Amino acid sequence: MKTDFFSEKSTILLADDHQEILDFIADDLEEQYEIIQTSNGKEALDYLQVNDVDLIVSDVMMPVMDGYEFCTKIKEDIYFSHIPFIMLTAKNSLQSKIEGLEYGADAYIEKPFSPHFLQAQIASLLRNRKHVHEHYQNTPSAPLDSIAHNKSDQVFLKKLNRLILENISEPSLCVDMLAEHMYMSRPTLYRKIKVLSDLSPNELINVTRLKCAAQLLLEGEYRIYEIAHKLGFSTPSHFTRNFQKRFGMSPKEYVAGRQ
Template identity: 60%
Template sequence: MEKVLTTTTTEEILEMPRQVILLVDDNEDILDFVSDDLSEKYEVLTATNGVEALALLQTEIVHLVVSDVMMPEMDGFELCDRIKSELEFSHIPVVLLTAKNSMQSKIEGLEMGADAYVEKPFSPEFLQVQIASLLKNRSKIQAYYSSSPLIHMKSMAYSKADESFLGKLNDTIYKNLDNPDLDVDHLADHMNISRPTLYRKIKSISDLSPNELINLARLKKAAELLNEGMLKIYEISEMVGYSSQSHFGRNFAKQFGMSPTDYLNSRLLDKRK
């Protein structure tokens, strides 16, 4: 039986977990101060160096990292480089905090892939704005992908590593669309990635669970086939893993705001113009 995409009620939105910020600094006073400020809007995890931060990233879903540069064991530059170069974390935005004000220091941070650079001493409000802006942009990209029938999964990529990962993920799902039981375990096996790692990566990069992403991929493939105009709706429904055309129609309308028939007619009308 197909896994159903569900709508989100107002009550569920209010109960949704807050986005997670990982704050990394070897100064406990700064950790406490910034953590207290950010905790009003976000769930905050803390680490005192890059080694601790990477350990947390391997077990937690983190939406953004704020890191000091000067730290023992592993500094912020190396941490940023590790985050941006490892597939499991490469989608996570990184804000670097530093007392250094030289242009060379800023260049080094940006070369490591930092998404923003904030100089100490900094205004808490300024840091809040930087974080909110980065997360809002990511949310817009995720929403655009989810609501646009013909937009490819790779549109959510934040790096070449992400683009490669999402391309492989999309291809893997499409090759197994006729399997109604396709789930995260099947994907992990096909992609040779551990189930927890794949779950965290998909959830963080798309804000969807793997099963939700699989269902969305089914509907997007259906939209592609409807756009081509070569097959009947019931044929497309079966091709993308639905045993019930009515179930397919309800899910399609719920996701894209129109029935498969209305979508097909709108695409045919566009082609005639």
């Protein structure tokens, strides 16, 4: 059974040194999600080096690498910082909750927990990410870093956006050039952009061009054909079709609606 919010199952990575807890969570979630089980933070981190996941659920107390260290490594690593992290713990003090959030966890759940509550937290985090994606993609004025969920992602997105803007008039602007200047492999950059924005790098470049076009249209200093040329579109009609498809209105309608 697929979720209401996704065309395919999202992948949930579990980390807990108690097999019965892993099985308990997996049995409850496996109808809606693809479930990966690991026994500690290091094992989970090793899995992430070569596989994509959409959300992490981790215990705090584990051997080899505990949940606090695991969460810190995830949130401080540009390659993984976008992944929502739910921390499970038997500690029920306010200080332990504060610590969990300070380490970067997106949610903190006490053991014993209700399976329905965990399900709701997972669905909420994934749904909120989807809504952020949709708002950014369909709102001309929404900046790229508005889709960031933490400081690491914000820094990454600002650097990426600056790079795109500096080369925006180049029709040849593509993922290979971005990857070279971001010092990332092409597959890694593609994966990072896709997860953060739900867009491919080329789609992100196109959306950035269209958002710049919306700003230029409101400033009123350039005609449509000049904007198309300035932003690397092959023809004014190509620009107009893209603008209409992305924002649901023509460039002229957009300007008229903002006056």
